[in-house]
Amino acid sequence: MDSEKVFRPYFHFYFMKTCNSLRKGDCCGHFKSTSDGYLSDGNFFYHKKCGDSPESIQHPSHSLHTLKLRHKPWTEDKLLVPNKCDICGKNIVSVHYRCETCDFDMDLYCAMYPPPDVINSSETHQHKLTLLKEKTEFVCAAKCGKTNVEFPYKCHECDSAFHIDCVWNPLNHPSEVNHSYHSLHPLKLFRGLVPDYSDGKCRLCGREVIDAGLFYHCSSCNFTLDWRCALEPPPQSLLDLKAHDHQLTLLPRLFSFTCNACGLKGYRSPYMCVQCDFMIHQDCLGFPRIININRHDHRVSRVSLLGVVKSVCGVCRRKVDWTCGGFSCHKCPGYVVHSKCATRNDVWNGKELEGVPEEEEDIEPYVVIDDNTIHHFSHKEHYLRLHHANGILYEENKRCNACIHLIGLKSFYGCIDCDFTLHKSCAEFPKKRWHVLHNERLTLVTSKIGFFWCDACHRISNGIRYMHGDKKFDVMCSSVSEPFVHQSHPDHPLYYVPTNEDIVCINGCNRSGVAKVLRCIEDDCEFVLCFECATLPQVVKHRIDNHPLTLCYGEEASGKYWCDICEKETNPKTWFYTCKDNRASLHTECVLGDTTWLMPGSTLKYFEISFEVVLNKSVSRPLCRGCKSHCMYAIILKVPRTTGTYFCSVNCMFGSCGSSNSSFSRSGAGRTDRYISKMK
Numbered sequence: 296m297d298s299e300k301v302f303r304p305y306f307h308f309y310f311m312k313t314c315n316s317l318r319k320g321d322c323c324g325h326f327k328s329t330s331d332g333y334l335s336d337g338n339f340f341y342h343k344k345c346g347d348s349p350e351s352i353q354h355p356s357h358s359l360h361t362l363k364l365r366h367k368p369w370t371e372d373k374l375l376v377p378n379k380c381d382i383c384g385k386n387i388v389s390v391h392y393r394c395e396t397c398d399f400d401m402d403l404y405c406a407m408y409p410p411p412d413v414i415n416s417s418e419t420h421q422h423k424l425t426l427l428k429e430k431t432e433f434v435c436a437a438k439c440g441k442t443n444v445e446f447p448y449k450c451h452e453c454d455s456a457f458h459i460d461c462v463w464n465p466l467n468h469p470s471e472v473n474h475s476y477h478s479l480h481p482l483k484l485f486r487g488l489v490p491d492y493s494d495g496k497c498r499l500c501g502r503e504v505i506d507a508g509l510f511y512h513c514s515s516c517n518f519t520l521d522w523r524c525a526l527e528p529p530p531q532s533l534l535d536l537k538a539h540d541h542q543l544t545l546l547p548r549l550f551s552f553t554c555n556a557c558g559l560k561g562y563r564s565p566y567m568c569v570q571c572d573f574m575i576h577q578d579c580l581g582f583p584r585i586i587n588i589n590r591h592d593h594r595v596s597r598v599s600l601l602g603v604v605k606s607v608c609g610v611c612r613r614k615v616d617w618t619c620g621g622f623s624c625h626k627c628p629g630y631v632v633h634s635k636c637a638t639r640n641d642v643w644n645g646k647e648l649e650g651v652p653e654e655e656e657d658i659e660p661y662v663v664i665d666d667n668t669i670h671h672f673s674h675k676e677h678y679l680r681l682h683h684a685n686g687i688l689y690e691e692n693k694r695c696n697a698c699i700h701l702i703g704l705k706s707f708y709g710c711i712d713c714d715f716t717l718h719k720s721c722a723e724f725p726k727k728r729w730h731v732l733h734n735e736r737l738t739l740v741t742s743k744i745g746f747f748w749c750d751a752c753h754r755i756s757n758g759i760r761y762m763h764g765d766k767k768f769d770v771m772c773s774s775v776s777e778p779f780v781h782q783s784h785p786d787h788p789l790y791y792v793p794t795n796e797d798i799v800c801i802n803g804c805n806r807s808g809v810a811k812v813l814r815c816i817e818d819d820c821e822f823v824l825c826f827e828c829a830t831l832p833q834v835v836k837h838r839i840d841n842h843p844l845t846l847c848y849g850e851e852a853s854g855k856y857w858c859d860i861c862e863k864e865t866n867p868k869t870w871f872y873t874c875k876d877n878r879a880s881l882h883t884e885c886v887l888g889d890t891t892w893l894m895p896g897s898t899l900k901y902f903e904i905s906f907e908v909v910l911n912k913s914v915s916r917p918l919c920r921g922c923k924s925h926c927m928y929a930i931i932l933k934v935p936r937t938t939g940t941y942f943c944s945v946n947c948m949f950g951s952c953g954s955s956n957s958s959f960s961r962s963g964a965g966r967t968d969r970y971i972s973k974m975k
Contacts, residue, residue: 303346305364305390307335316340317523323404324388326468326509326522345390345403352392356382356409357399362392380405383459384430384446410463414448417462418470420455424448424462437461439487461486472511476528476547477518482511489519497521498547499529499564500577529577533566538580539599541568545577554579555599557634558619582634584649586622587736588642589729590777591630594653595622601631610636612790612816641793644734658725660739669708671722673697673741673759674715679708681719689843691836697721697759697770699892700832703843721759724770728761731777731791732811737761737768746899751775751811752827755945756892757899757908769892771830779813781829783848783870784822789813789829803828803870804883828870835872837886837929838912840879844872844886860885860927888928889945895930899948906932906948921947 300310306322311333319326322345331343351363366389378387382405392401414424419437425448432444436455447456448463470484476499486509489495493512495503497520504510504521511525512518520528532544538556543566552561556579565574584597590609601617606629608615615621615631622637624630637643661669667681673696683706690702693709695718706719726739732751739761746757751772761773778788783802790813797808803824813829815822834843839859852867858881865871865880872881890908893899899906909931911917916925919942926943934940942948 301333301346303333303341305348305350305366306333306341306346307339309336311335311341311346313343314340317526319522320345321388322346322390323402323407324385325404344407348390348403348406352406354392354401354406354409356401356405357394357397360394360396362394362399362401362406365391365393379430382409382446384428385443410448410459414462418464419457419462420450422450422452424450424457426459431456435461435487437486439485441487458486468509472525474511474520474525474528475531476520477513477516480513480515482513482518482520482525485510485512490514490517493517493519495519496563497524498549499524499545501563533580535580537582537584537597538566538575539568539571539573541570541573543568543573543575554619556580556582556620558616558621559635579634582620582638583643583647585651586637586643586646586648587729588622588632588637589644589731589734590632590642591624591627592729593624593626594648595624595630595632595637597622597634604629604631606631608633608636610639610642641734656727658727660724660726661722668711669722671708671717672726673717673739674710677710677712677715679715679717679722680711682707682709689834689836694894695721695758696894697724699756699758699894701836703832703834703836721770724759724774728773730761730768730773731775732768732772733763733766735763735766737763737766737773739770746893749826752825752830754827754892755889757894757897758892769830772826775813775826775829779829781813781824782833783824784815787815787817787820787822789822789824790816792816798823798825800825800828805869831870831883831887835886837872837881839881839886840874842875844874844879844881846883847871847873847880856880858882858885885927886929888930888943890928890930890932893930893945898935899932901948905935906942907935909933917941919943919947921951 299313301313302310314332314334316332318340320342321339322341327342333341333343333346348364351361354362378400379385380387380402381399382401387400387402391403392406393399410426412426427447427449430444431447433447433456435441435458437457439458439461441458446459448459449456468484471481473481489504497504498518499520502521504519509522511520529545532542534542545564546567547564549563552565552574554561554576555573556575561576565576567574582597585594587594599620601615601621601623604615604617606615607613609630609632611633615633621634622632661671663669664678668678671679684704686704689704693702693716694700695702696715697717698721702716702718707716708719708722709716724739727736730737739759741759746755747760747767748755749769749772750766751768756769759770761768777790780788792814797810798812799805799807800809800812800823802822804827809825811826813824831846833846836843848870849868856865856867858865859879860881865882867880870883872883872886873879893908895908895910897908899908911926911929911931916927917939919926920940921942926941928943932942932948
């Protein structure tokens, strides 16, 4: 049954789905014994009772005014304001109730379960306890190990203090349970830190309990269960035919084993088939049978035993244990993938395809008319004829309509009836393909409307692109597949290895903060290349030289090198373009600029302002209205119906559009005609 979609704007900006979970709520920071809740796309879980909180309430803790539901405030630097609940003194997690008049804040948990001012007796302490409304640092007499500064409950008879959570239990969590997975002794409720002798993990699921602050434990046996497994433990036995042909039994023990499903080591509580000596991690039970992964063009199928193969994993490129299960391709003998690698979030889209018929799609980009003529789907009006390159003549008057680069020294298809051209290599790009940077299949789109930013190299282009949803990739970045061989590192192939850290492109542009890079995975080789560097054209043409320029990947040299375009010094150890006699060392950014991927003759529209993309081929270089320098790039932007209003780059154009003092952004000057009248 599909989950119901709900919209709770105070908690999340998008629709959430209903779900059942016993995890700690991101709404109030507490556990609840009821599992109903809402789950967001970012895996934030909100209890149903919290998510359904009314927008305003009258509360006995603040009877003077109505309290209204509020988001946790942010500073101008996009940082959360560290405000605290005026009832319990704890940091407010997210959404809370507030009275603006009195500057009074109350978290959702206290709104539903306000701690009493006095507790006459509790399971933790036998004397009367009084809640002190003064933030204090104290040692909790319950020996929970927490050291938070908050409002304490105070016993005036024995001069001891307790955290609110250590003595106030409004949800009536049982202090002791008899559990089926530990029948020797009852398990006691613990709050705060785990004992020093414990590994801090739940015996059954292996989740860390230190952050939960609420778990059950047997000190005699060093046996720990987190909150979820205590209330809803995994079944003691099950029959899952996707995982194994026989019934499996859970062994709630700590011992080392090798999982037969994924080939990785395990150290606690596997499911086991005694008859077959088969063991499996609990989280490997749900492996799908048939899936698509973004590293391969065909479907891959789950097998319980890979058999004798000498291949490496198609994702991580490490050795595969053929005695264990994994995924393999029926169409490509020898292509195998580790089970864990195939089901990674950055590799698989989460869709089980068992029972879904595989449709044969026509992804061929053209129909062959004869040996030298094709009919390409991107140019349905006319046929295209093949022109073979001779390796000598550089074609600098034609550009490929797919990648926007000059035809140069490459073979190309040219339209018989118009000036439409495609590199032979670009004409062969399939209409659909998988890519390592996206989990869904991409579609080749030939729409000439508008520009886009490539999600791999972050360059602007208006050429042909691969798309899925809001993801867009230019054809050059889309052509990067694994293994990827680049001339700057010919000895080893490169692979995309995702990371949450920003990387420095140490072997290319040397820029920091790069999120997507290609790496060499050989031992002791730390070669890293960003997608922008990996797809730089090898040969280009610039007005600075009559000969084609070749990309050089840095060299050891003495003396100073100078760029003839910007007339500034270059570092010969970084990439640069050089001419036939190697006397030039031109910055790559000076040769290409940021407009190289825009088609001359097209129109770039931004904020209702149109710019013509034109070649910079006049004898005297025009002056850029943005940076006030002469335009040095081969392709520049011109404001239409003006004689001298140019921008040398997209950055200069956007800078002028974004300037509060510019004619672009002032009220009433947003349209092209009005802007043109000011420029004339």
